[in-house]
Amino acid sequence: MINSDAKTILSVRDLRASVDGTEILKGLNLEVKAGEIHAIMGLNGSGKSTFSKVLAGHPDYEVTSGTIEFNGQDLSGLEPHERATAGIFLAFQYPLEIPGVSNREFLRVAYNSHRKARGEDEVDVFDFDDLIEEKTDLVKMDTSFLDRSVNEGFSGGEKKRNEILQMALLEPTLAILDETDSGLDIDALKTVAEGVNKLATPNSANLVITHYQRLLNYIVPDYVHVMCGGQIIKTGSRELALALEAKGYEWLLEEQAVAS
Amino acid sequence: MSTSVQSVVSQPYKYGFVTDVESDSIPRGLSEDIIRLISRKKNEPDFMLEFRLKAYRQWLKMTEPTWPNVSYKPINYQDIIYYSAPKQSEKLKSLDEVDPEILATFEKLGLPLSEQKRLTNVAVDAVFDSVSIATTFKEELAEHGIIFCSISEAVQDHPELIKKYLGSVVPSADNYFTALNSAVFSDGSFVYIPENTQCPMDLSTYFRINNGDSGQFERTLVVADKGSSVTYLEGCTAPMYDSNQLHAAVVELVTLDDAKINYSTVQNWFAGDKDGKGGIYNFVTKRGLCSGKNSKISWTQVETGSAITWKYPSCVLAGDNSVGEFYSVALTNNMQQADTGTKMVHVGKNTRSTIISKGISAGNSKNSYRGLVKVNPKAENARNYSQCDSMLIGDTSNANTYPYIQVQNNTGQVEHEASTSKIGEDQLFYFAQRGISPEDAVSMIISGFCRDVFNKLPMEFAAEADKLLALKLENSVG
Numbered sequence: 001m002i003n004s005d006a007k008t009i010l011s012v013r014d015l016r017a018s019v020d021g022t023e024i025l026k027g028l029n030l031e032v033k034a035g036e037i038h039a040i041m042g043l044n045g046s047g048k049s050t051f052s053k054v055l056a057g058h059p060d061y062e063v064t065s066g067t068i069e070f071n072g073q074d075l076s077g078l079e080p081h082e083r084a085t086a087g088i089f090l091a092f093q094y095p096l097e098i099p100g101v102s103n104r105e106f107l108r109v110a111y112n113s114h115r116k117a118r119g120e121d122e123v124d125v126f127d128f129d130d131l132i133e134e135k136t137d138l139v140k141m142d143t144s145f146l147d148r149s150v151n152e153g154f155s156g157g158e159k160k161r162n163e164i165l166q167m168a169l170l171e172p173t174l175a176i177l178d179e180t181d182s183g184l185d186i187d188a189l190k191t192v193a194e195g196v197n198k199l200a201t202p203n204s205a206n207l208v209i210t211h212y213q214r215l216l217n218y219i220v221p222d223y224v225h226v227m228c229g230g231q232i233i234k235t236g237s238r239e240l241a242l243a244l245e246a247k248g249y250e251w252l253l254e255e256q257a258v259a260s
Numbered sequence: 261m262s263t264s265v266q267s268v269v270s271q272p273y274k275y276g277f278v279t280d281v282e283s284d285s286i287p288r289g290l291s292e293d294i295i296r297l298i299s300r301k302k303n304e305p306d307f308m309l310e311f312r313l314k315a316y317r318q319w320l321k322m323t324e325p326t327w328p329n330v331s332y333k334p335i336n337y338q339d340i341i342y343y344s345a346p347k348q349s350e351k352l353k354s355l356d357e358v359d360p361e362i363l364a365t366f367e368k369l370g371l372p373l374s375e376q377k378r379l380t381n382v383a384v385d386a387v388f389d390s391v392s393i394a395t396t397f398k399e400e401l402a403e404h405g406i407i408f409c410s411i412s413e414a415v416q417d418h419p420e421l422i423k424k425y426l427g428s429v430v431p432s433a434d435n436y437f438t439a440l441n442s443a444v445f446s447d448g449s450f451v452y453i454p455e456n457t458q459c460p461m462d463l464s465t466y467f468r469i470n471n472g473d474s475g476q477f478e479r480t481l482v483v484a485d486k487g488s489s490v491t492y493l494e495g496c497t498a499p500m501y502d503s504n505q506l507h508a509a510v511v512e513l514v515t516l517d518d519a520k521i522n523y524s525t526v527q528n529w530f531a532g533d534k535d536g537k538g539g540i541y542n543f544v545t546k547r548g549l550c551s552g553k554n555s556k557i558s559w560t561q562v563e564t565g566s567a568i569t570w571k572y573p574s575c576v577l578a579g580d581n582s583v584g585e586f587y588s589v590a591l592t593n594n595m596q597q598a599d600t601g602t603k604m605v606h607v608g609k610n611t612r613s614t615i616i617s618k619g620i621s622a623g624n625s626k627n628s629y630r631g632l633v634k635v636n637p638k639a640e641n642a643r644n645y646s647q648c649d650s651m652l653i654g655d656t657s658n659a660n661t662y663p664y665i666q667v668q669n670n671t672g673q674v675e676h677e678a679s680t681s682k683i684g685e686d687q688l689f690y691f692a693q694r695g696i697s698p699e700d701a702v703s704m705i706i707s708g709f710c711r712d713v714f715n716k717l718p719m720e721f722a723a724e725a726d727k728l729l730a731l732k733l734e735n736s737v738g
Contacts, residue, residue: 060685079697080689080693081691081693081696084692084695095690096686098687098691098704098705098708100710110691113695113700114695117695
């Protein structure tokens, strides 16, 4: 929901970043305000996923110039776990499996890390159990998943739903959904989207990274950005996503070429 | 390799101090004269000298094994001091006579020996270089008929038990290092639990190598008579030296009918520095014989130290319905090398064995599991379950599994499962993205991985083991 008076959550200016010496992001600008949903679309290799990892502070990526401000704070000095507790959440395209660590324990430690960072007391096992069962309802997940190892033996859809469960628990200010729709059938997609919509608040924002327009039928964006060559080359409304689906990316690239 | 999984620097080894005591050492090198000298110093009866000399003569004909997946510079056996004891008057009457420096050492290691401070639920035999310094709770245990003393005392006071059991499970000529140990062993612990006695407290031996040039060759013998049971704990540390020290121990366990021994080790010898300089060569033979029916031997080990580990705690399941278990966590970091595992030899009918092995390799280390499951022709209905899991941390460590299975009876059932996983940067990033710091992430991943084994450790050890692993891996990632 667009509200011009809303607080700026994320402000990215002229961001350049590389991995192993190859520059992937080449001067990216983006402003996200509270309550907004932004979609980032683009072809493979345009830098979408890199952008999400750079925001979360993945150690493989080096920011060479530009700034990222989150809630007015410069992110450059923050470790990945500090960015997380500051309120940035990344729903992974490929959630990792962690054998021997129960989902319940993982979630509890994650939740308590957030509380500790806010200067709050940790919650005990019993209070946490009540809380997490409420959250599993929200994402329509069976509580038996809590006592399995994190993501181990989960189907693609179950893994993605588990990501949304984590999001529901940690209540981030900025949630980045990296290709959350990949590998999901339509029912799973709907459930995941429903979860995300239920979690939306006027004080938080979502950044949805996707190849396809399909997901945007369920998570309706306020802005659609098209990434190409490590930059955002066009920003529009929901209609831009529909146009991309109808016509592909070619016309847009040509338009850009003419303009420059 | 990317930037964050590279700095593999362990927490400084906190037991690396040297105690300044005057020691009574014999000249370097090994010969029949040296063996006679050791035997004389210990005032041994003739049968022991014969035992040693026979072993020495066998050793001369043997060669050092080269099949383990470890590499090290050749050991010069003539450059080792085979006997080193803190200098003190004859046999000590009480703890008051022990050099205060040594008492302080054990206190620093978390093992106070004095009456007032000693641990209440564990009896301790403290071995310093070649000799046993003190054994606590001896009198209390004696009231139950339990013998817990140094093996040197046992040779003097219980020669009939020593004659009967010493070398009965691990023959002197079993391998190169057992022959060497049998020739020169200096001290160690002896335990005898009489019939139908449940040992009222855990027994423990703590080994400390202090002298930089001496080897430690200890010998442990635990005998559980019919219907008895005991839990035995073993701990080890050593100072940090640039040179390597040889530790070639032999542990023998015997269970008669319906008897049970739980033997747990937390091994934290000095592992060498991050470049592989110094550290203990740990070449140990541990074997248990379930000689009686319905008897049970369980080995639980957490191996974190040593530059090189070569060790296979084993069970010979001779008695019908006997049970052997091996639960192991072996962690290697930096330049450490470990080739460790177990042997389960099924001889009696309806024998069962379980092997759970967890290997963790970080840094540039090498960690191999090597295990044998053997079902003899007459071992009807033998069952074995083996599970060997390896975990790699970073990109430069190495894990191997060498399972050997020999089944000569077609009623046998042997199951083997193995897995290899890796703590990679992406896994840590996943934890971090949920707000969990790299240190917490590594310790969660590791304790998840080791849970099956930690559950088997006695309570005192379980918490210690968890902490020890976290400590050993501190700064190894992130």
